Amino acid sequence: MSATSAVSRVRVEDKEPVPLPSDAARPVSEKIRSQGSACLRVSGGSMTPWIRSGDFIFIRRFDFAKIAAGDVVVFQRNGLLVIHRAIRRVQKSASEKVAHLLITKGDATDDADVPVSAAEYLGRATRIHRGRRHIDLESFTQRLLGRLLARISRLSSVIYAPFRFGKHLLFH
DSSP: OOTTOOEEOOOBOSSSOOOOOTTTTHHHHHHHHHHSEEEEEOOOSTTTTTSOTTOEEEEEOOOGGGOOTTOEEEEEETTEEEEEEEEEEEEEEETTEEEEEEEEEOTTOSSOOSOBOTTTEEEEEEEEEETTEEEETTSHHHHHHHHHHHHTGGGHHHHHHHHHHHHHHHHO
């Protein structure tokens, strides 16, 4: 970890966020916007198994217009930081203005998120640190895998349904 990275204890959640003060994510989002990078500890299972609870994710500021399907992005919504995969880009026309938005989704969730605007967007994940293992998300193979996951993301409900059913039988 470099001296310019910040480690946040902010919970990064998905569909069932834990209530936090409305400004809990502000220090991290300000750090990314002002200094260009931050390090977050993930808490939540929306990106399992690719990104796991307890992993450290390194985030760098990156041009919103250059985000492609398969990139893992971080955005701030309702006082929380969300780490999800960009699925595709869309344009929304409202009278005279055209807004460019990202459709994102957690790899282990069934539904896509509400589209992400440039104002909510903070940056792109570049590395995952899991114990002694370091995964470079900017490598050719990881980018290729990310694009593949973005393409097949609609199937996640079919893929994860047996696991959820088994978990329900075993633990409830």
